[in-house]
Amino acid sequence: MSSLAQQLQRLAVPQTANLAIHDKERKSLLFDPKEAANFDKETFFSIGINGLEELSSINPVFREFEKSLFNENAQNFQRAVQTKEVNEKLDETITEFLLHLSPYFLLKPAQKALEWLIFR
Template identity: 50%
Template sequence: MTSLAHQLKRLALPQSDPNLLTRREVASLLFDPKDAATMDRSTFYALGCTGLEELLGIEPAFLEFQDTLFSAASLTLERSVQSREVNDKLDAGVSLFLTRLCPYFLLKPAHKCIEWLLHRYVPVGGCTQVTWSL
């Protein structure tokens, strides 16, 4: 591979990778990996928002995440083109959400929210790259 080809490969955006459009399995908490691969982002978003609404009925403190992690803008956010500062802020928001979610972790609404976070905020390479902590 030439030096130029190598540089272009490193600059390629992950969301433009054709392999992402034909994944056979996708990590999921609620669904079989093969079934999850057939679902689109808006399906997971609707599921996550439903879970958040259900959690708000139990604990109003989750309201602060409605305009960030569960906002309509999060549907089109591409982490790979964001600055490190933006990604660090997203990671901090996810960590805070997960920390607050701990007492409710066994509830179905919590699982719905986690499913959205998994599909929206986990890097394309998988869970091993995530540095969220509780």
């Protein structure tokens, strides 16, 4: 198998196939799955940003995630085409965020921030 064929095969993983498909249902913490399917990426991002801003007013440690998980560039980030190292760093960032988030999980802002991560 040629190098190009191998690269294309890696890009054909389910994650990238799902990016182009509008599901009839979508996983969600805040919405019914059928209702969530009607929202676009920008809506979920706005919900997440709103939650992060509210969390940051409660605990400033959440501001550090504005530059990573809740950055404008995060909307177009495609994990499936990233290197192993980039994905490992992302896993570490998500883990750190979730550790900080856990004491606030029952608060609506925490759930709104988590909604963005569930979408992505």
